[in-house]
Amino acid sequence: MAVQIPVPPMDIPADEYDSGGNPFDLSGRHALVTGATGPLGRALAVGLAEAGADVSLTTLGDDATEELAARSISAAVTALGRRSAVRRVDLTDPAAVAAAVAGIESDVAPLDILVNAQHGANIKSVLKASLADWQRELDRNATSVFVATQAVGKGMVERGYGRIITLVSILHDRGVPNAAIYGASQGAVLGFTKSLGLEWGRNGVTVNALGLGFYDDIPGIQSDEEIHAILEKYIPLRRLGKPEDLQGAVVYLSSELAAFVDSESFVIDGAIQVHA
Amino acid sequence: MVLEKFELKGKTAIITGAGTGLGRAMALAMADAGADIYGAARRLEPLEETKALVEAKGRRMEVGTTDVTDTAQVNAMAADAIAKFGRIDILVNNAGITDRGRGKTFPELDDEDWRVGIDVNLSSAFYCSRAVVPHFLENGGGNIINLTSGWGFRGGRNNFMYSVAKGGVIQLTKALAMTYARENIRCTCIAPGLIPKGIEENRRDQMNGFQPVGRVGWPREMGPLAVFLASDASAYMSGETVLLDGGAIAGGLLPAGYAPEAEG
Numbered sequence: 369m370a371v372q373i374p375v376p377p378m379d380i381p382a383d384e385y386d387s388g389g390n391p392f393d394l395s396g397r398h399a400l401v402t403g404a405t406g407p408l409g410r411a412l413a414v415g416l417a418e419a420g421a422d423v424s425l426t427t428l429g430d431d432a433t434e435e436l437a438a439r440s441i442s443a444a445v446t447a448l449g450r451r452s453a454v455r456r457v458d459l460t461d462p463a464a465v466a467a468a469v470a471g472i473e474s475d476v477a478p479l480d481i482l483v484n485a486q487h488g489a490n491i492k493s494v495l496k497a498s499l500a501d502w503q504r505e506l507d508r509n510a511t512s513v514f515v516a517t518q519a520v521g522k523g524m525v526e527r528g529y530g531r532i533i534t535l536v537s538i539l540h541d542r543g544v545p546n547a548a549i550y551g552a553s554q555g556a557v558l559g560f561t562k563s564l565g566l567e568w569g570r571n572g573v574t575v576n577a578l579g580l581g582f583y584d585d586i587p588g589i590q591s592d593e594e595i596h597a598i599l600e601k602y603i604p605l606r607r608l609g610k611p612e613d614l615q616g617a618v619v620y621l622s623s624e625l626a627a628f629v630d631s632e633s634f635v636i637d638g639a640i641q642v643h644a
Numbered sequence: 645m646v647l648e649k650f651e652l653k654g655k656t657a658i659i660t661g662a663g664t665g666l667g668r669a670m671a672l673a674m675a676d677a678g679a680d681i682y683g684a685a686r687r688l689e690p691l692e693e694t695k696a697l698v699e700a701k702g703r704r705m706e707v708g709t710t711d712v713t714d715t716a717q718v719n720a721m722a723a724d725a726i727a728k729f730g731r732i733d734i735l736v737n738n739a740g741i742t743d744r745g746r747g748k749t750f751p752e753l754d755d756e757d758w759r760v761g762i763d764v765n766l767s768s769a770f771y772c773s774r775a776v777v778p779h780f781l782e783n784g785g786g787n788i789i790n791l792t793s794g795w796g797f798r799g800g801r802n803n804f805m806y807s808v809a810k811g812g813v814i815q816l817t818k819a820l821a822m823t824y825a826r827e828n829i830r831c832t833c834i835a836p837g838l839i840p841k842g843i844e845e846n847r848r849d850q851m852n853g854f855q856p857v858g859r860v861g862w863p864r865e866m867g868p869l870a871v872f873l874a875s876d877a878s879a880y881m882s883g884e885t886v887l888l889d890g891g892a893i894a895g896g897l898l899p900a901g902y903a904p905e906a907e908g
Contacts, residue, residue: 370905372901373903375852375853375901383864384863385672385864386672386673386697386867390676392647418647566894569891570857605882615877617878619877620869620872623868626868626869627857627865628857628861628865630889630890634881634884636878637884638882641884642818
């Protein structure tokens with residue numbers, strides 16, 4: 369049987385053309401950045417906070433040094449005058465994540481923005497990979513996105529507002545030898561994003577992706593030194609990305625007036641996707 | 645600070661089709677971000693209306709009536725904009741028409757329908773980009789934003805020139821991005837979905853159900869995206885086409901709003 373998703377009532381803006389004021393101001397919004405322990409998490413969290421949002425963070429459940437890193441990022445958020453909560457949680461454990469989200473929302477406020485920044489890359493040939501390698505890669509990069517999105521998205525759907533943004537490597541679409549397992553985990557996340565945006569689109573919750581090319585400080589094929597050197601010349605904009613390059617896009621996609629961008633991926637890659 | 649990256653202070657943008665609809669919305673948002681505007685269109689009166697709205701925001705706007713399918717007029721537009729502002733930083737290739745050949749079957753389309761449909765929706769972006777790129781090269785960089793459509797990705801029934809031209813615009817974007825990446829010229833593209841203009845005269849209620857997000861878009865939702873792409877907030881983006889379409893192009897496998905009944 370086919371189900372029809374109800375059409376919500378329509379808000380008519382005061383001016384149909386004028387976006388008015390500063391459309392990128394995120395004051396009063398609360399964002400959660402998952403896996404926010406390195407330079408990537410710092411750039412995303414600080415960018416959202418600079419735009420006015422309160423920003424909370426989660427780190428992996430099994431590493432105390434990562435929790436220290438997350439607390440340092442959280443301190444950078446509070447130094448900007450925003451609120452921030454931190455939880456150490458295994459993103460593949462639905463009950464633990466639900467409890468962490470409840471705690472973060474109780475400490476700060478209901479969440480309006482979720483940035484799935486949990487990310488790793490296992491560069492391994494298929495003939496040498498074990499089933500455990502495959503499962504670990506999917507757990508780290510895809511299961512984590514499912515669990516966090518479900519835990520945070522439930523409240524967003526009920527409240528009728530949300531912005532979910534997931535980091536996805538352009539290996540979801542293009543191939544590199546020895547990156548098949550990593551690429552599969554990225555394809556999983558993009559497929560999840562496309563359908564979920566349509567599932568929640570009429571509840572005021574958008575689900576989008578940031579399509580990453582090759583970045584310094586983000587794991588990927590570029591973590592290999594020689595590949596890094598090749599990419600510096602090969603990428604059309606002649607440099608690898610920096611985590612700060614993602615700040616503008618994450619702020620834009622988190623903004624209220626990005627409501628009509630849904631199930632979409634913004635590729636931010638120094639134009640390598642148009643390389644022949 | 646991240647919000648400073650979205651600023652366009654001291655920059656000038658040429659926007660074609662700036663008199664109405666999405667062009668007006670982009671002009672207003674870029675003016676809010678601090679840019680001055682050069683608006684080009686066939687008709688002067690709507691341009692003057694946009695100009696008054698931009699000036700009310702404390703920014704400068706100059707206008708020039710231009711047929712963007714005419715190379716001589718396009719070159720004159722670029723020269724006029726450079727003469728009036730001293731420099732151009734941003735070009736938005738927004739002008740286009742959807743209705744050429746409407747009501748005709750495929751065999752009935754004549755060469756002139758085809759030529760005009762391709763000229764207005766694709767060649768215009770080539771003519772305008774060709775007119776400003778030498779100036780961008782002299783200035784050490786620039787930013788081109790093209791406008792395509794969901795029909796640039798999918799098949800429009802009885803919509804030949806528009807579908808073909810808009811597919812071409814996506815490719816023009818990639819080729820420009822690749823060609824000028826080292827000269828600090830970025831080129832990106834926006835694919836708006838159904839974003840009608842005129843609150844009173846359109847039939848939004850009937851159209852809303854055909855959109856995955858349950859509503860059509862507002863022109864005001866176009867402005868911030870154009871500012872993002874025109875500004876340093878998107879400094880590491882080029883060659884990319886982004887959709888502002890309420891999920892339309894992500895879907896399409898079922899009519900919008902329909903879902904298989906879920907288990908449990």
